[in-house]
Amino acid sequence: MSYTANIDGYYGRFGGAYVPELLHHNVEELRLNYERIINSQTFQAEFRKLLQDYVGRPSPLYLAPRLSEHYACNLYLKREDLNHTGAHKINNTVGQILLAKSLGKKRIIAETGAGQHGVATATVCALMGLPCIVYMGAVDVSRQAPNVARMKFLGAEVRPVHSGSKTLKDATNEAIRDWINNPEDTFYIIGSVVGPHPYPDMVAYFQSVISEEMKTQLKEQTGSENPDAIIACVGGGSNAAGAFYHYLEKKEVKLIAVEAAGKGIDSGESAATSQLGTEGIIHGSRTLLMQDKYGQIIEPWSISAGLDYPGIGPLHAHLIDSGRAKAVSVTDQEALDAAALLARLEGIIPALETAHAFAALEKLSFGNKQHVVINLSGRGDKDLSTLIGKEHE
Numbered sequence: 001m002s003y004t005a006n007i008d009g010y011y012g013r014f015g016g017a018y019v020p021e022l023l024h025h026n027v028e029e030l031r032l033n034y035e036r037i038i039n040s041q042t043f044q045a046e047f048r049k050l051l052q053d054y055v056g057r058p059s060p061l062y063l064a065p066r067l068s069e070h071y072a073c074n075l076y077l078k079r080e081d082l083n084h085t086g087a088h089k090i091n092n093t094v095g096q097i098l099l100a101k102s103l104g105k106k107r108i109i110a111e112t113g114a115g116q117h118g119v120a121t122a123t124v125c126a127l128m129g130l131p132c133i134v135y136m137g138a139v140d141v142s143r144q145a146p147n148v149a150r151m152k153f154l155g156a157e158v159r160p161v162h163s164g165s166k167t168l169k170d171a172t173n174e175a176i177r178d179w180i181n182n183p184e185d186t187f188y189i190i191g192s193v194v195g196p197h198p199y200p201d202m203v204a205y206f207q208s209v210i211s212e213e214m215k216t217q218l219k220e221q222t223g224s225e226n227p228d229a230i231i232a233c234v235g236g237g238s239n240a241a242g243a244f245y246h247y248l249e250k251k252e253v254k255l256i257a258v259e260a261a262g263k264g265i266d267s268g269e270s271a272a273t274s275q276l277g278t279e280g281i282i283h284g285s286r287t288l289l290m291q292d293k294y295g296q297i298i299e300p301w302s303i304s305a306g307l308d309y310p311g312i313g314p315l316h317a318h319l320i321d322s323g324r325a326k327a328v329s330v331t332d333q334e335a336l337d338a339a340a341l342l343a344r345l346e347g348i349i350p351a352l353e354t355a356h357a358f359a360a361l362e363k364l365s366f367g368n369k370q371h372v373v374i375n376l377s378g379r380g381d382k383d384l385s386t387l388i389g390k391e392h393e
């Protein structure tokens with residue numbers, strides 16, 4: 001079985017490019033050019049240089065001694081939290097802005113929910129001197145004020161979206177409308193392994209630097225490129241795709257995708273898409289999504305804004321459906337407890353999204369000789385008030 005996208009962007013029966021006629025030209029332009037550009041020497045040289053000098057790569061692979069002792073196995077943390085802007089998202093926006101430049105685009109648009117992808121996009125637009133417009137649901141604009149301030153300070157224009165539920169899916173619709181109206185000069189930077197082909201394939205490649213580095217680092221530290229397992233949290237699935245990428249075909253490496261159960265799988269306030277979702281089309285690809293019997297999207301819930309997405313990237317739908325990856329779900333409270341444990345045992349405050357990956361350790365068991373990598377997707381500064389508030393309740 002293959003775990004990479006076929007020529008039409010399918011992973012098994014998931015993926016593809018389901019876009020309205022008016023968008024066909026834009027998506028097709030990208031599809032016909034992305035591999036050639038990404039594989040060119042010029043692109044690779046610029047991408048690698050920025051990852052090193054601007055993002056700060058390679059990110060360390062840290063054997064966490066006290067956490068390892070606590071769980072009686074060898075836990076290695078891939079420190080994406082140490083990247084510029086504090087998470088893995090910058091790997092992808094650096095890649096996409098270089099692609100936009102190669103295509104001669106002069107204007108960048110993006111959508112954002114929690115604001116993390118908006119900040120990563122505003123950052124690379126400032127770096128390249130390109131105008132940046134970020135669509136954001138009006139509800140999210142008021143919930144995520146610090147990130148709105150960051151985007152504006154970086155020179156981006158934040159456009160609040162007042163339609164529908166005024167959240168991420170409405171912001172996405174508005175970004176797509178903008179793209180349709182500006183097909184010639186505009187590039188749409190998508191923030192995860194979602195959207196129509198070639199986005200999932202492209203974003204997975206930009207994030208694959210994570211597992212590329214892991215191979216070398218594990219070889220140095222343990223004598224083998226392969227860990228026994230890799231654990232990553234999944235919103236749309238980009239950090240997990242990056243952490244799994246070079247191990248997809250290595251069956252001996254267990255892949256564990258951790259979803260947000262919110263207040264509990266059966267609570268009606270959850271984001272555990274692989275368990276609650278059914279097949280359908282969202283944001284241009286066939287995948288698993290949370291929908292009602294009329295095909296209307298059910299609003300997801302998670303304490304972590306980066307995981308409360310009603311779908312899951314088509315690669316992950318395929319990995320889970322085929323049994324290659326195991327899905328684990330973690331509640332809000334379990335994630336908060338895991339964040340506190342990591343802070344106290346290792347002096348590292350994780351993002352709430354990332355805390356879900358750590359909480360999965362409570363539900364899995366490994367032998368004391370086993371090597372397990374956890375992708376530490378981002379730092380927790382942005383979540384401190386939630387972390388502290390709950391701890392003192």
Ligand SMILES: *Cc1c(COP(=O)(O)O)cnc(C)c1O
Binds near residue numbers: 117
């Ligand atoms: C956005 C975000 C996520 C979720 O997005 P993926 O595409 O699933 O990786 C996870 N962790 C952090 C720190 C994030 O900012």
